[in-house]
Amino acid sequence: MGAHRLSSLRETEPWGYEDQPSFLNAAAEIEWGQIPRALLDRLLEIERELGRTREGPRYGPRTIDLDLLLFGEEVVDEPGLTIPHPRLHERLFVLEPLFELEPGLVVPGHGDLADLIAGLQSGR
Numbered sequence: 001m002g003a004h005r006l007s008s009l010r011e012t013e014p015w016g017y018e019d020q021p022s023f024l025n026a027a028a029e030i031e032w033g034q035i036p037r038a039l040l041d042r043l044l045e046i047e048r049e050l051g052r053t054r055e056g057p058r059y060g061p062r063t064i065d066l067d068l069l070l071f072g073e074e075v076v077d078e079p080g081l082t083i084p085h086p087r088l089h090e091r092l093f094v095l096e097p098l099f100e101l102e103p104g105l106v107v108p109g110h111g112d113l114a115d116l117i118a119g120l121q122s123g124r
Contacts, residue, residue, distance in 0.1 A: 005029040007097035027069070027097035036071045040081055043068060069094065075108050084108055092120050 007027045014020045032039050043066040051063045069085045076083040088094055089110040095117050098105060105113040 004031050005101055007100040010093065010097060012093040023093065025093045025097055027094070027101055029101050032071075036068065036074065036076050036083055037078075037081055039071070040068050067094075069098070070105075070107070073108055084110065089116050090120070092117065095120070 005028065010025045012023045012025055014023055047064055047066055067085055068081070068083060069088050071083045074083055084107050085094075089107060095113060099113050099117060103114065107113060107116065110116060
């Protein structure tokens, strides 16, 4: 698995559990020749290799958090894997790096990336 393109890094306020250091966020576009489940398994393996544990509060401090956000235009809903990521459209810290990589992106089931960002920004 190799990164084809990577957005810039963004430092953002923590989300979901505020009593922790700032987040560093980025998005990567990669080429993957297997099924989405195999990619998710590889992402979880990378997290473990980098010392990620699932202890502590949900959304609490962690070494790394790799999410599978999109898989082309595919929509997947199976145990443990939902694509697009189920909260993708609610999080500017995810949408903005995606927009940097692909401004014209359409998120299946949610619409244009630019519209999603504008909606969240107006709701601040």
